[in-house]
Amino acid sequence: MPAKVLINGYGSIGKRVADAVSMQDDMEVIGVTKTKPDFEARLAVEKGYKLFVAIPDKERVKLFEDAGIPVEGTILDVIEDVDIVVDGAPKKIGKENLENIYKPHKVKAILQGGEKAKDVEDNFNALWSYDRCYGKDYIRVVSCNTTGLCRSLYAINSVADIKKARVVLVRRAADPNDDKRGPVNAITPNPVTVPSHHGPDVVSVVPEFEGKILTSAVIVPTTLMHQHTLMVEVDGNFSRDDVLEAINKTPRIITVKADEGFTSTAKIIEYGRDLGRLRYDINELVVWEESVNVLENEIFLMQAVHQESIVIPENIDCIRAMLQMEEDNFKSIEKTNKAMGIQ
Ligand SMILES: NC(=O)C1=CN([C@@H]2O[C@H](COP(=O)(O)OP(=O)(O)OC[C@H]3O[C@@H](n4cnc5c(N)ncnc54)[C@H](O)[C@@H]3O)[C@@H](O)[C@H]2O)C=CC1
Ligand SMILES: O=C(OP(=O)(O)O)[C@H](O)COP(=O)(O)O
Numbered sequence: 001m002p003a004k005v006l007i008n009g010y011g012s013i014g015k016r017v018a019d020a021v022s023m024q025d026d027m028e029v030i031g032v033t034k035t036k037p038d039f040e041a042r043l044a045v046e047k048g049y050k051l052f053v054a055i056p057d058k059e060r061v062k063l064f065e066d067a068g069i070p071v072e073g074t075i076l077d078v079i080e081d082v083d084i085v086v087d088g089a090p091k092k093i094g095k096e097n098l099e100n101i102y103k104p105h106k107v108k109a110i111l112q113g114g115e116k117a118k119d120v121e122d123n124f125n126a127l128w129s130y131d132r133c134y135g136k137d138y139i140r141v142v143s144c145n146t147t148g149l150c151r152s153l154y155a156i157n158s159v160a161d162i163k164k165a166r167v168v169l170v171r172r173a174a175d176p177n178d179d180k181r182g183p184v185n186a187i188t189p190n191p192v193t194v195p196s197h198h199g200p201d202v203v204s205v206v207p208e209f210e211g212k213i214l215t216s217a218v219i220v221p222t223t224l225m226h227q228h229t230l231m232v233e234v235d236g237n238f239s240r241d242d243v244l245e246a247i248n249k250t251p252r253i254i255t256v257k258a259d260e261g262f263t264s265t266a267k268i269i270e271y272g273r274d275l276g277r278l279r280y281d282i283n284e285l286v287v288w289e290e291s292v293n294v295l296e297n298e299i300f301l302m303q304a305v306h307q308e309s310i311v312i313p314e315n316i317d318c319i320r321a322m323l324q325m326e327e328d329n330f331k332s333i334e335k336t337n338k339a340m341g342i343q
Helices: 012-023 039-047 058-066 093-102 144-157 198-205 240-249 265-274 312-322 329-340
Strands: 003-008 027-034 051-053 084-087 108-111 122-124 138-141 161-172 213-220 226-235 253-256 285-288 293-295 298-305
Touching: 003 012, 012 027, 012 039, 012 084, 012 312, 012 329, 027 039, 027 312, 039 051, 051 058, 084 093, 084 312, 093 108, 108 312, 122 198, 122 312, 138 312, 144 161, 144 198, 144 213, 144 226, 144 240, 144 253, 144 285, 144 298, 161 198, 198 213, 240 253, 240 293, 240 298, 312 329
Parallel strands: 003 027, 003 084, 027 051, 084 108, 108 138, 122 138, 161 213, 253 285
Antiparallel strands: 161 226, 226 298, 285 298, 293 298
């Protein structure tokens, strides 16, 4: 029997998780929820998803009826029929949903990166913490930036022991559909305090990096991708080729060359469009080959993160781990990647 998945919060992350679940042969979307009867709600129904109202309130249901968008009921009408909920609600609402809905109804739940590590049992990345999350009930899939860092640090750690990592993150200001946010014409230290929350978020997945990773971040006026510069001090004997080989061997990382036209995040997104990827998603972490450098015992590299899609395959693997559907993380990664067309 395929695992029954409810997506609560059908926004940037939720709609992508719904489509990714539909691509797998061992899980199915039992329903998706919306708070408002907008075009996304209408499209969800047109795609064949059963739509439920996220806020269990008669007035809300009436809004959908008045707009002519058919709903099957509210979240409370479906919550006990599902094996797991993937929460895609805005940050801080995920925690409220956990306390007010998922825990009282004893339903397993995955929260997203906007929530806090302390509010869940553990923190998920398919390479690092699959085994720890196996069979657990309440897990956070860490944010897009943290997922990107976990992947490249995994590759580096496989050639040499990481002693210290320093990372500068240039964060996109908003997702392309987010017309309320900025900055439009500024560079904003965010957070202005150093270190930023990204280092502790990596440690929530990889506790052995405690005291070894420090991050700082700014936000810039772009919507396409985040960009990171990593400086990693390591122990061991290795060459630049060894580092590149490790990066190329690590699942869900691709390398690109500026020399071949990948001169910016804009060009990477154009690549996603040319590939015909759904919503031009690039689920892989993208590392610029020319940026990979080894100076004495330090490794340098630059990478780009497509914020809307990098965490989607992690959500799929997290479902498999929490529902104990596959013991081997690499088998789950391979299965997810194959179904989603990820390199
Ligand atoms: N967009 C991104 O770049 C990334 C976001 N995340 C995290 O994923 C989570 C979701 O973010 P997005 O998808 O970007 O947000 P979003 O704003 O695009 O979507 C959130 C959806 O949840 C709905 N919603 C509002 N209140 C709700 C409630 N009480 N119950 C259920 N649904 C509700 C909203 O109407 C909207 O459709 C956040 O924790 C965020 O930090 C993680 C990685 C990347
Ligand atoms: O930037 C992100 O995560 P982050 O907090 O790890 O930097 C996500 O893309 C979403 O966060 P935001 O929508 O608060 O910028």
